Amino acid sequence: MSDTELSCSNCDKASCALLTLSPKEISEMEIHTNQTDMHKGDLLLRQETPFHSIIYLRSGYVKEFVINKNGPDQIVQMIKPRSYIGLQSLFSNKVSAFSFQAISDVELCYIEQDTFNILIRGNGDFAREILIALSNETLNNQKRILGLNQKQIFGKVADTMLYMSEQIFENKEFDLMMSRSEIAQMIASTRESVTKALLWFHQERMIDMRKNRLKILNVTRLKDISKKG
Amino acid sequence: MSDTELSCSNCDKASCALLTLSPKEISEMEIHTNQTDMHKGDLLLRQETPFHSIIYLRSGYVKEFVINKNGPDQIVQMIKPRSYIGLQSLFSNKVSAFSFQAISDVELCYIEQDTFNILIRGNGDFAREILIALSNETLNNQKRILGLNQKQIFGKVADTMLYMSEQIFENKEFDLMMSRSEIAQMIASTRESVTKALLWFHQERMIDMRKNRLKILNVTRLKDISKKG
DNA sequence: GTTTAATTGTGAAATAGATCACTATTTCAT
DNA sequence: ATGAAATAGTGATCTATTTCACAATTAAAC
Known part of the structure; x- marks a missing residue:
């Protein structure tokens, strides 16, 4: 918002x-970057849509999803x-494979894709950092989704709560930014089943839930359920 | 096996x-590459194991999988x-995230990882080809597995047969190199359910199955079942 | 070629989870 | 503050799929 923040x-x-870039490269990036704010619920990018910018998420949270014709998203x-x-999609298609929606208010930087590509070509360390970030993210997602597949619902929900706590919010207490339906969409289940799982966790004092504030009380037990539940 | 083939x-x-490499780079690669043959059932690489080579699959087929403590793989x-x-795992860990097993006899080239990295650093076009291959593979897998998640069994099996036909063997007729149990492991289901699905497809003349030779007869119907079944 | 092991087929019973129909609560807009 | 819309909770029913136990077939080993 202030002038200094735009740099x-x-x-x-x-x-x-960014730390791997030289001052010259950084100012090159600045020229081709636009900062914007968006609100909860806004769609940042829609799947199958051409995109010309890489988006950097300065603050706030985003969900990545696929829109399905037959059936729910x-x-x-979560990002x-x-x-x-x-x-x-940077190295494969010119269109985005996924859709992205803000699940809180967010601050975004739109970096022109061409500029981004030039920086990757010109600076091996920058390229390396980007590739590591991409690889890790992809690998984590793949493993998590594979793992989910062979759990039953209580396990899936437990897993998802631990994922949010450990991977996303990095805190045992956090605001659940998703509705029950959205959580169901993360684990290919239904709103009702998610409700039942969360209520049971609450009853059994594994979590505390009031409004959308969630606190994990018994990590061990949740992990146990996540493993074989 | 002959001398010329080793080059x-x-x-x-x-x-x-490989086409993007200069003759000099290719001979650099040759020096640090070993060709080996392996048999059906051999384990090429085990998850969580350090690996020092990128493996190039010259011929034959391989399955990529995760070994689970609690429950089936x-x-x-399929590769x-x-x-x-x-x-x-090249850009993230020093250990492999997955296990790899030959499901037919295979010819392999072990390329030293350091050499591979040097080539990537030194040749932007080579790097680009590798990244595109990696991105596409990852993206395809992710979409396929996500898609599987919200199908029911007949849909999952139909989807998998089409995947084999279109993506892997690139033919309507092919040898099913996996057992019913292994197919079940691809879709997080059971041997019995896979059996029932395949037999039904056969009865309904959507596929022809004798021994392990499978031929797809009615793509349209299978696709329909894959979509919403 | 015979024996042994592994894989595949089959139907009945058990069950996890979806679906449905409804109520309660929370959130949002005016 | 009030009403409307969205989200969440609840229990009964229904159904797809797993589980189990056993038979049949196919592949491997000797």
């Missing part, structure tokens, strides 16, 4: 990859601050 | 990426000839 060089929420992952959005 | 420069089963994908194995 990448003194950004207080910069990515790890499928949520692939936390200081992440790049759209890297998956 | 990358006149390999008759080379990858697309999960098969991530067809002229593919690199282990790229997923």
